[in-house]
Every structure is written in C-alpha cells, then in structure tokens.
Amino acid sequence: MQLIDIGANLTHESFRHDFDDVLARARNHGVARMVVTGASREGSEEALLLARAHPGLLYATAGVHPHHAAEYDDAVDARLRELAHEPEVRAVGEAGLDYFRHLSPREAQLAAFERQLAIAAELGKPLFLHQRDAHEDFLALLRRWRDRVPAMVVHCFTDTREALHDYLALDCHIGITGWICDERRGSHLREFVREIPADRLMIETDSPYLLPRTVRPQPSHRRNEPMYLKHICEEIARDRGEAVEVTAANSTVTAEAFFGLA
Numbered sequence: 001m002q003l004i005d006i007g008a009n010l011t012h013e014s015f016r017h018d019f020d021d022v023l024a025r026a027r028n029h030g031v032a033r034m035v036v037t038g039a040s041r042e043g044s045e046e047a048l049l050l051a052r053a054h055p056g057l058l059y060a061t062a063g064v065h066p067h068h069a070a071e072y073d074d075a076v077d078a079r080l081r082e083l084a085h086e087p088e089v090r091a092v093g094e095a096g097l098d099y100f101r102h103l104s105p106r107e108a109q110l111a112a113f114e115r116q117l118a119i120a121a122e123l124g125k126p127l128f129l130h131q132r133d134a135h136e137d138f139l140a141l142l143r144r145w146r147d148r149v150p151a152m153v154v155h156c157f158t159d160t161r162e163a164l165h166d167y168l169a170l171d172c173h174i175g176i177t178g179w180i181c182d183e184r185r186g187s188h189l190r191e192f193v194r195e196i197p198a199d200r201l202m203i204e205t206d207s208p209y210l211l212p213r214t215v216r217p218q219p220s221h222r223r224n225e226p227m228y229l230k231h232i233c234e235e236i237a238r239d240r241g242e243a244v245e246v247t248a249a250n251s252t253v254t255a256e257a258f259f260g261l262a
C-alpha cells in the first residue's frame with residue numbers, strides 16, 4: 001500500500017526533535033509521499049526547504065492560512081508568487097476562510113483569499129483550501145474563480161452533505177482527515193463519504209493536529225503524524241463499503257494527478 005498524505009504540517013515545532021524518525025515511520029507505514037502544508041509566509045519557505053531536502057518524498061504548498069490573513073500584504077503576495085514557481089511547490093494554499101476561530105478580521109480573510117485565488121489562476125496551479133464556518137462566502141468566491149483555476153481541494157472537509165455537494169458540483173476535490181475517525185463529531189461524514197467520487201477523494205492527516213481516535217492505544221503526547229494515515233483510510237473504506245486497498249489505490253492515483261506527482 002502506497003499512500004499519499006496530502007496535508008501534513010511538518011514545519012510545526014513539535015516535529016523538530018525527531019523529524020527524520022517521523023519520516024521513517026511514515027514510510028514504514030506505507031506513506032510514500034507527503035505534501036507539507038505552507039500556512040504562512042515563513043511556513044511556506046520552510047515547507048519548500050523540507051521538500052528540497054527530501055526529493056520524491058516531500059512536496060510543498062505555498063500560501064497564507066486565514067488565521068494569518070492580517071499579515072498578507074504586497075510583499076507576501078510577491079513572495080508567494082515566487083514560491084509558487086518552485087518545482088517542489090505543487091499547490092497554492094493553504095488559503096481560505098475561517099469564521100470559527102476568526103483569528104483575522106473577515107475583510108482581511110476575504111482579501112487574502114482572493115489574492116491567492118488570483119495567483120493560482122495566473123500560474124495555472126491547483127489550490128489547497130480551508131473552510132470553517134464560512135461556507136456561503138467561501139462558495140461565492142469559488143464560484144467566481146472556479147473556471148480560472150485548474151483544480152481545487154477543500155482540505156479537512158468537516159461540513160455538511162449539502163456543502164459537500166456544493167463543492168462537488170464545482171468539480172472540487174475533497175480532503176478527508178482523522179475527523180472522520182471521531183465518533184463524537186465526525187459521524188455525519190461517515191454517512192456521506194461514499195458520495196465522493198473516487199477520483200475526487202484524497203486523504204490527509206493534518207499532522208500534528210487531529211490524531212485519529214481509532215489509533216489504539218492513543219499515544220500520550222497526542223501528536224498526530226503521517227504514520228497514522230492508514231487509520232483514516234481504513235475508516236473511509238469501511239464507510240464506503242470497499243476494500244481498504246481500493247480506497248488506498250484510488251486516493252493515491254487521485255493525489256498523483258492533483259499534485260502532478262506521477
């Protein structure tokens with residue numbers, strides 16, 4: 001089984017002390033490639049350096065998460081444009097809207113998101129997107145930009161069936177994390193994850209966040225890492241009523257096509 005973790009925050013400080021071990025454990029657990037999320041200007045620079053240091057194993061995205069939208073200015077925009085030209089950078093983002101945590105003002109979020117949509121459109125790059133409690137505004141921007149961007153993945157999808165079908169109608173890809181392994185808050189996803197076409201479904205850990213609750217025993221440190229991706233794949237396979245090998249193979253082919261990894 002050769003899995004691809006399309007969303008791993010490997011620049012997070014919690015990985016600094018044992019980074020090489022994290023990568024080794026991932027490979028030993030069938031995770032052949034990982035896309036390191038860039039969520040700020042500095043984080044995107046670091047993600048690129050990690051990808052350069054591990055060719056063929058790590059790739060990167062370059063973007064500014066809505067939490068950091070207030071930092072988005074012309075200099076950041078110019079640097080993101082440069083980063084997006086680097087061969088290791090396979091998508092623009094993480095970008096989008098988050099009205100749940102609301103760490104940046106709404107106007108700043110909308111502006112930063114639209115400028116990153118413009119970068120993806122100009123450079124012909126796919127987008128790695130985040131949406132929480134902001135479906136209506138998010139969908140309106142996707143509708144305005146969809147025809148100009150080659151592909152979009154709504155990462156860590158946790159929203160409703162209606163939101164899912166709004167995104168699928170725009171031919172978006174969907175990223176599923178260990179949220180689906182959480183019987184307390186992810187059970188709605190289990191009911192409709194089978195409605196995502198195989199060629200639109202990708203899997204991700206969102207490490208170090210969202211440790212799957214199906215990992216037994218739960219590690220005491222609570223840190224998630226790419227080695228646990230198979231737990232997410234197994235839960236999705238169960239909910240889709242298909243063999244885990246099928247979910248694994250399809251999600252890998254889909255991620256290869258999305259990020260140009262083949």
Ligand SMILES: [Zn+2]
Pocket residue numbers: 094129130131155156
């Ligand atoms: Zn996110």
